[in-house]
Amino acid sequence: MEVYLDHSATTPVDPEVVAAMEPYWHLHYGNPSSPHLLGVEAESALAQCRRFLAQVLKANNPNEICFTSGGTESNNLAILGYARAQYKPGHIITTAIEHPSVLNPISYLSANCGWRVTHLPVDSSGKIDPAFLARTISPETSLISIMLVNNEIGVIQDMAEISRVIAAANQGRRQKIAFHVDACQAFGTVPIDISRLKIDMLSISGHKIFGPKGIGLLYVRTGIQLQPLVFGGGQEGGLRSGTENVPAIVGLAKAAQLAVTGFEEHAAVLAELRSHLLSRLLQIPGSFCNSPPDGAPHIVSVRFEGIRAEVLVHYLEQKGVYLSVGAACSSHKQRASHVLQAIGLSPEQAGTTVRIGLSRKLTLEQIEYACDMIAASVAEVRQIYG
Amino acid sequence: MDQIILVKYGEISLKGKNRSQFEDLLIRNISHALKGMDYHRISKAYGRIYIECGTNWEAIVEALKGVFGIVAMSLAVKTELDMEAIKQAALRLMEERAHTTFKVQARRPNKNFPLSSMEVNQEIGGFLLRNFPGLSVDVHQPETELNIEIRNEGAYLYHTTIPGLGGMPAGCAGKGLLLLSGGIDSPVAGYLSLKRGVTVEGLHFHSYPFTSERSRQKVIDLTRILAGYTGQGRMRLWIAHFTEIQKVLQKSKYPDLNITLMRRMMLRIATKLAHRERALALITGDSLGQVASQTMESLNVINAVTTLPVLRPLIGFDKQEIIDIARKIGTYDTSILPYEDCCTVFVPKNPATKPHLEQVLAAEAQYDIDTLVEEALAKTECLTVSDTVQVF
Numbered sequence: 001m002e003v004y005l006d007h008s009a010t011t012p013v014d015p016e017v018v019a020a021m022e023p024y025w026h027l028h029y030g031n032p033s034s035p036h037l038l039g040v041e042a043e044s045a046l047a048q049c050r051r052f053l054a055q056v057l058k059a060n061n062p063n064e065i066c067f068t069s070g071g072t073e074s075n076n077l078a079i080l081g082y083a084r085a086q087y088k089p090g091h092i093i094t095t096a097i098e099h100p101s102v103l104n105p106i107s108y109l110s111a112n113c114g115w116r117v118t119h120l121p122v123d124s125s126g127k128i129d130p131a132f133l134a135r136t137i138s139p140e141t142s143l144i145s146i147m148l149v150n151n152e153i154g155v156i157q158d159m160a161e162i163s164r165v166i167a168a169a170n171q172g173r174r175q176k177i178a179f180h181v182d183a184c185q186a187f188g189t190v191p192i193d194i195s196r197l198k199i200d201m202l203s204i205s206g207h208k209i210f211g212p213k214g215i216g217l218l219y220v221r222t223g224i225q226l227q228p229l230v231f232g233g234g235q236e237g238g239l240r241s242g243t244e245n246v247p248a249i250v251g252l253a254k255a256a257q258l259a260v261t262g263f264e265e266h267a268a269v270l271a272e273l274r275s276h277l278l279s280r281l282l283q284i285p286g287s288f289c290n291s292p293p294d295g296a297p298h299i300v301s302v303r304f305e306g307i308r309a310e311v312l313v314h315y316l317e318q319k320g321v322y323l324s325v326g327a328a329c330s331s332h333k334q335r336a337s338h339v340l341q342a343i344g345l346s347p348e349q350a351g352t353t354v355r356i357g358l359s360r361k362l363t364l365e366q367i368e369y370a371c372d373m374i375a376a377s378v379a380e381v382r383q384i385y386g
Numbered sequence: 387m388d389q390i391i392l393v394k395y396g397e398i399s400l401k402g403k404n405r406s407q408f409e410d411l412l413i414r415n416i417s418h419a420l421k422g423m424d425y426h427r428i429s430k431a432y433g434r435i436y437i438e439c440g441t442n443w444e445a446i447v448e449a450l451k452g453v454f455g456i457v458a459m460s461l462a463v464k465t466e467l468d469m470e471a472i473k474q475a476a477l478r479l480m481e482e483r484a485h486t487t488f489k490v491q492a493r494r495p496n497k498n499f500p501l502s503s504m505e506v507n508q509e510i511g512g513f514l515l516r517n518f519p520g521l522s523v524d525v526h527q528p529e530t531e532l533n534i535e536i537r538n539e540g541a542y543l544y545h546t547t548i549p550g551l552g553g554m555p556a557g558c559a560g561k562g563l564l565l566l567s568g569g570i571d572s573p574v575a576g577y578l579s580l581k582r583g584v585t586v587e588g589l590h591f592h593s594y595p596f597t598s599e600r601s602r603q604k605v606i607d608l609t610r611i612l613a614g615y616t617g618q619g620r621m622r623l624w625i626a627h628f629t630e631i632q633k634v635l636q637k638s639k640y641p642d643l644n645i646t647l648m649r650r651m652m653l654r655i656a657t658k659l660a661h662r663e664r665a666l667a668l669i670t671g672d673s674l675g676q677v678a679s680q681t682m683e684s685l686n687v688i689n690a691v692t693t694l695p696v697l698r699p700l701i702g703f704d705k706q707e708i709i710d711i712a713r714k715i716g717t718y719d720t721s722i723l724p725y726e727d728c729c730t731v732f733v734p735k736n737p738a739t740k741p742h743l744e745q746v747l748a749a750e751a752q753y754d755i756d757t758l759v760e761e762a763l764a765k766t767e768c769l770t771v772s773d774t775v776q777v778f
Contacts, residue, residue, distance in 0.1 A: 310598065311595065311596055313598075314594060314595030314596065314597070314598050314599075315595045317595070318595055384633050384636055384637075385636065386636065
C-alpha cells in the first residue's frame with residue numbers, strides 16, 4: 001500500500017485538473033495578448049479563471065487577482081512590492097514562524113533598505129498574542145504579514161482578533177497599515193474571509209491544493225500600491241509581466257473549484273482522519289504531538305523520543321509511507337527549524353520531529369496502515385539503537 | 387599559417403621500452419577529451435604530441451587542462467623551413483612582447499637545416515633586437531623565451547607555455563578500489579590516484595534506510611565528477627549494502643570500538659571485491675590524525691584485515707589543503723551537501739582513538755565475520771557512471 005502523507009510539501013495534480021489543463025497546452029495555446037482568434041481564446045480562459053478565483057476569494061474585482069509563479073513569488077511581491085512603493089522605509093511586523101519566503105524578503109529589507117522589523121514571538125502552541133501585536137504597532141508601522149496556517153505545525157492564528165487590532169490601529173491613520181496573509185497552507189482546508197478580516201494581500205499556491213506547480217496568485221486589494229518585481233510587457237495590470245501561464249492558471253482555477261465545492265465534507269473527512277491518526281500515534285511510547293489541538297485539520301507535527309526523523313522517514317518510505325522531517329538538520333550542524341525552536345522545542349526534540357500532511361483524499365484504511373508502519377518502524381529503530 | 391598545440395608530457399618520456407605504450411594511452415585520452423571538437427590531426431614525434439587546429443585553440447587548450455600526463459602546452463605557429471619565413475613569424479609573435487627581456491632558444495632535430503641552433507639563436511635574436519628597440523637580452527632569466535623547433539616538416543615557434551595537469555596518463559597504472567564515502571576527502575584521494583594513472587573504481591557503503599537515497603545520489607554525482615578525470619569519461623562505482631552490518635555492530639559490547647569495527651568490515655569487503663575484480667590496491671581518504679579512525683593506532687588495527695596495499699594519498703595533507711584540491715577539481719560543493727553518511731549515523735559518543743588489536747579481535751569474536759562479508763558482497767551492485775549528461 002502507498003500512503004502519501006506529505007501533502008504540505010506538495011500534492012499530486014488531480015486528474016480532473018490535468019483534464020481541464022490539457023487542451024490549453026496544444027489546442028488553445030495562444031498568447032492571451034495576441035490579437036487573433038487563438039489569442040482571444042486564451043484571453044477569455046484567463047479572464048474566466050480570474051473571475052472565478054475572485055469569486056472564490058470574495059474579492060470585489062477580478063483585477064485584484066494577480067497570477068504569479070507560486071506562493072514564494074506571491075509573498076515576495078506582497079512584501080518587496082509593497083515596501084518599494086513606500087516613499088521611505090518604515091516598520092514591518094511579522095511572526096517568528098513565517099515561511100522563509102516571507103522572512104527572507106523581510107530580512108532583505110531590514111539589511112539593505114533601512115526597514116525596521118519586529119518578529120512576534122509565539123507561545124508553545126505557535127500562536128501570537130494579539131495584545132502584544134497591538135503594543136508593537138507604531139506610527140511607522142506600514143506592513144503586517146502573518147500566515148494563516150503554519151506549514152510545519154499547522155497552528156491557525158486568531159485572524160479575527162488580529163484583524164480587529166489592525167483595524168483599531170488604522171482608526172484615524174492617514175496612511176493605513178497594509179495586512180498581508182500567507183494562506184498557502186490554509187486555502188482549501190481553513191475558511192478565509194478576505195473582506196471580514198480586512199485582508200489587503202493574500203498569497204495562494206497551486207500545488208498545495210492538487211493543482212500544478214509553478215502557479216499561484218496574490219490577491220491585492222484595490223488601492224494597495226505595489227512595485228512590480230518583474231518588468232516587461234505589462235501583463236497582470238503591470239504587476240507581473242511575462243506571458244501568462246494559461247494552462248497552469250486553468251489548473252489553479254480548477255483545483256480551487258475542487259477544493260471549495262464540498263468544503264464542509266472535506267473538513268469533516270480531515271477532522272476524522274486527524275483524530276484517528278493522533279489517537280493511534282499517541283499510543284506509541286515516547287510520542288508527543290507538537291501541533292495544537294485546534295490547529296489546521298491537515299497538518300500534524302509529532303515526535304518520537306530518540307528516533308531521528310530522517311531515519312524514520314527512510315524506514316517508512318520502504319513501506320510506501322511518505323512523510324516529512326519536521327526540521328532541516330544535517331549531520332554536521334544540527335540546525336533546528338526556526339518554527340520548532342520558536343515553540344520551545346530543544347534541538348534534540350526538533351531533530352526527532354516528523355510532519356504528516358493529510359488530504360481529503362486519504363482513507364481511514366490508509367491512515368490505519370500508516371500508523372501500523374510508523375509504530376513498527378519506531379519499535380524497530382529503537383531496538384537497533386538499543 | 388597553422389596553429390599547433392605542442393603537448394609536453396615530461397615524466398612518461400623517462401620510461402624505457404614502455405614509452406610508446408604510455409604515449410599511445412595519452413593520445414587516446416587526449417582524443418577522448420577533444421571528442422566533438424574541431425581539429426585536424428594528433429601526431430607524436432620526438433617526445434611531443436602535436437595537435438593541429440584552427441582558431442579554436444583556446445577551447446582545445448582548456449579541454450587539455452583536464453588530461454593527466456600533460457605537463458605543459460604551447461601554442462605554436464608553423465612556418466616553412468626558410469630563415470626569412472622564420473624571421474617574419476618571430477616578428478609577429480614578439481610584437482606583444484616587444485618590451486620584455488628575452489632569449490631565443492632554438493632546437494634542430496632536422497640536421498639538414500643549413501644553420502646550427504646557435505646560429506639560429508644569434509640571427510633571429512639580432513633580427514628581433516634591430517626591429518624592437520624596447521627588447522633586451524637576458525639569457526639567464528628572460529621574461530620571454532622564444533622557442534624555435536626546426537624539424538623535417540617545418541619550423542615551430544612559440545613563447546607561451548601553459549601548465550597542464552601533470553601526473554601520468556589515466557589508466558597506465560593498474561586498478562585500485564577507492565572507498566568513497568561522500569565526504570570531502572575520499573574524492574580527492576581518488577583524484578590523486580587518477581593523477582598517477584590508476585584506473586579507479588569507487589566502492590560506497592550504503593546504509594539505507596539510515597542514510598537516504600540522496601546520499602547515494604551524492605556519491606554517484608561525485609563519481610561523475612571523478613569520471614571526468616579518468617580519460618574515458620566514465621568510472622565504475624560499486625555500492626555495497628552495509629545496513630545489516632551496521633545493525634549488528636550497533637549491538638556490540640564495545641560501543642567505543644564501533645568505528646574501528648566498521649572500518650575493518652569495510653576493508654574486508656573491499657579486499658574481497660578487489661580480488662574478484664582484479665584490483666591491486668585499495669585507496670582511502672585517510673589523513674593522519676584527522677579523526678579517531680585515522681590515528682596511527684587505528685590505521686594499524688584497521689589495516690590488519692587486508693593484505694592488499696592501502697594507498698592513502700592524503701596521509702600528509704591538512705584539511706585545508708584537501709579542501710583546496712576538492713574545490714579545484716569540483717567535488718567540494720557536492721561533498722558538503724548535508725546528507726547523512728554511514729559514518730555519521732552510527733558514530734559512538736567516544737570513539738576509541740587507540741584501539742588494541744586484542745580487544746578488537748575479542749569484540750569481533752561474537753560475529754560470523756565471513757557470512758556478514760559474503761552477504762554484503764552478494765548485495766553489492768555495480769554502476770558505470772558517465773560524465774555526459776542526458777535529459778530524459
